[in-house]
Amino acid sequence: MVYLKTMRPLIHPSVEAITVEGILHALSDPVRVQILVGIAKAECPQSCAKYQMVENRELPKSTLSQHFKVLREAGLIRSERKGVELHNSTRYAEICERFGPLLTAILDAYAAERQ
Amino acid sequence: MVYLKTMRPLIHPSVEAITVEGILHALSDPVRVQILVGIAKAECPQSCAKYQMVENRELPKSTLSQHFKVLREAGLIRSERKGVELHNSTRYAEICERFGPLLTAILDAYAAERQ
DNA sequence: TTCCTTTGTGCGGGAATATAGAACTATTGA
DNA sequence: TCAATAGTTCTATATTCCCGCACAAAGGAA
Secondary structure (H helix, E strand, C coil): CCCCCCCCCCCCCCHHHCCHHHHHHHHCCHHHHHHHHHHHHCCCCECHHHHCEECCEECCHHHHHHHHHHHHHCCCEEEEEECCEEEEEECHHHHHHHHCCHHHHHHHHHHHHCC | CCCCCCCCCCCCCCHHHCCHHHHHHHCCCHHHHHHHHHHHHCCCCECHHHHCEECCEECCHHHHHHHHHHHHHCCCEEEEEECCEEEEEECHHHHHHHHCCHHHHHHHHHHHHCC
């Protein structure tokens, strides 16, 4: 197999380019919700690999990578390359400023659902 | 072509069976959001056909039927057969009682997005 | 430098989901 | 009985998602 394309730069939409549709689609998958909550709870940015265990099973790396891409391109997280890792942090504050109680309501509803 | 299956009964989940995941998935499609908003705004239950025009184009009937099915099975609307039509109404109150500000936050965010 | 290790990405095939045209069901009304 | 209307099911096609595998990119060791 011959690779034609090299690794693409990480895409982070500007706050204005973030859409409700994108947020809802990203958070309609419970795996991504768990990743986002984990990132939000960590006191310093963590690598993707830290979130490989979801509901007692190990996610394949390529799947994990796709989930991070969806969260990133929806504007929910920011990822910075630090050496060989990505350091991920939430864009919670920006989203709250632009979309009001939306994100909080979604995360609260998921949290309440797990009793 | 020979049809093996007859028309299935309409499925409405109980309030307890409604999930955040299902709600977010259903509302991650702007067409379904517009349908839901239309149903919520109408002062009496309307037929599906009333929502065939979306963003200046006419949706195929089969597509519209699928969108209504997704909304119904996510627990967002209730559909009752009245003769040859369905009469659709929202389950807004039930969802607010179970999920707090979730649905309001989503609909407000979409509304704010269209300036 | 060169090699090895680690973290994450690009590609491709199969599975699952979505779209829409056409045939069909089910009901009403003439 | 027939025609019209509203919505559903079937089917084919298109798109999206999942994941194994090969690879990229960076760091560390010798």
